[in-house]
Amino acid sequence: xxxxxxxxxxxxxxxxxxxxxxxxxxxxxxxxxxxxxxxxxxxxxxxxxxxxxxxxxxxxxxxxxxxxxxxxxxxxx
Amino acid sequence: xxxxxxxxxxxxxxxxxxxxxxxxxxxxxxxxxxxxxxxxxxxxxxxxxxxxxxxxxxxxxxxxxxxxxxxxxxxxxxxxxxxxxxxxxxxxxxxxxxxxxxxxxxxxxxxxxxxxxxxxxxxxxxxxxxxxxxxxxxxxxxxxxxxxxxxxxxxxxxxxxxxxxxxxxxxxxxxxxxxxxxxxxxxxxxxxxxxxxxxxxxxxxxxxxxxxxxxxxxxxxxxxxxxxxxxxxxxxxxxxxxxxxxxxxxxxxxxxxxxxxxxxxxxxxxxxxxxxxxxxxxxxxxxxxx
Numbered sequence: 001x002x003x004x005x006x007x008x009x010x011x012x013x014x015x016x017x018x019x020x021x022x023x024x025x026x027x028x029x030x031x032x033x034x035x036x037x038x039x040x041x042x043x044x045x046x047x048x049x050x051x052x053x054x055x056x057x058x059x060x061x062x063x064x065x066x067x068x069x070x071x072x073x074x075x076x077x
Numbered sequence: 078x079x080x081x082x083x084x085x086x087x088x089x090x091x092x093x094x095x096x097x098x099x100x101x102x103x104x105x106x107x108x109x110x111x112x113x114x115x116x117x118x119x120x121x122x123x124x125x126x127x128x129x130x131x132x133x134x135x136x137x138x139x140x141x142x143x144x145x146x147x148x149x150x151x152x153x154x155x156x157x158x159x160x161x162x163x164x165x166x167x168x169x170x171x172x173x174x175x176x177x178x179x180x181x182x183x184x185x186x187x188x189x190x191x192x193x194x195x196x197x198x199x200x201x202x203x204x205x206x207x208x209x210x211x212x213x214x215x216x217x218x219x220x221x222x223x224x225x226x227x228x229x230x231x232x233x234x235x236x237x238x239x240x241x242x243x244x245x246x247x248x249x250x251x252x253x254x255x256x257x258x259x260x261x262x263x264x265x266x267x268x269x270x271x272x273x274x275x276x277x278x279x280x281x282x283x284x285x286x287x288x289x290x291x292x293x294x295x296x297x298x299x300x301x302x303x304x305x306x307x308x309x310x311x312x313x314x315x316x317x318x319x320x321x322x323x324x325x326x327x328x329x330x331x332x333x334x335x336x337x338x339x340x341x342x343x344x345x346x347x348x349x350x351x352x353x354x355x356x357x358x359x360x361x362x363x364x365x366x367x
Contacts, residue, residue: 022306023306024358025358027344032323032328033325035323036323036325038319041319055347055357056347057344058344060328060343
């Protein structure tokens with residue numbers, strides 16, 4: 001499982017996201033609006049699986065301005 | 078269930094009814110039965126069939142109550158029992174005091190079911206009840222079910238599984254009998270929400286129960302799990318619910334409800350609900366004891 005590699009793959013997909021490896025799944029931090037699209041969710045799920053994660057979850061931040069949690073790209077293991 | 082040109086529309090029901098007839102014959106051959114009764118789809122069906130087959134004098138449903146047993150399910154269990162005339166007894170279980178259970182290993186259910194049957198079997202013996210049953214169904218046999226080992230060790234019978242009755246058939250047959258649990262989502266204990274290795278505590282179970290209750294109150298439908306990953310909640314929604322909740326105000330309201338239950342961080346699983354997802358994440362394989 002590579003959080004950094006997945007973050008790179010998401011960026012190539014047009015999704016700017018921080019990725020944290022947690023308990024076998026990828027926890028991603030990104031602006032949530034785009035994830036209302038089912039096709040995008042499916043692509044992100046597939047990418048996460050390709051990078052060794054058994055699932056992927058989108059963190060939903062507190063409603064403070066427009067920033068998502070960990071808005072800067074993060075590659076934490 | 079899909080209709081095909083070769084199969085009459087009522088074929089699945091006819092097949093299920095034949096299995097039920099065999100189940101009823103088996104039940105009637107028992108002098109009396111006790112049922113480990115959670116009020117879930119399987120044990121509700123078994124309890125109703127048993128009381129219809131044997132009469133209330135020969136059937137006793139026993140609810141094992143503990144911090145891991147959701148209050149909502151308890152209410153369902155009592156409601157089904159009352160509606161169908163199923164005699165019920167409640168017994169407190171204390172699996173939380175077993176450090177092997179509280180450590181939350183992947184075979185946690187083994188210790189939980191050991192505690193349950195250890196409490197119920199003496200009650201059965203005192204009352205002269207011949208056999209103790211659980212609601213394991215035929216589909217469960219291929220799943221990771223360490224609790225089943227405890228059942229075997231205590232001589233518990235699983236007549237639904239033994240007669241090949243699947244979950245889908247149980248729902249179908251429940252609907253035929255007017256049992257309201259026929260369409261109920263599956264409802265495992267609250268401990269199943271905690272990732273393996275995360276200690277089971279009353280506080281964590283409360284957080285999960287409160288978060289799921291809040292999401293139901295918001296209007297979340299279908300299968301729902303709030304998985305506990307210590308500081309983080311990972312919410313699993315049914316696929317069609319994901320489409321409803323992954324947008325704007327709805328998503329913010331969902332997260333706020335879970336946060337209010339005490340989670341510092343909230344996330345939504347983009348795959349949606351997956352039964353046994355903690356087994357997948359923890360690389361637990363069916364049949365392998367740990």
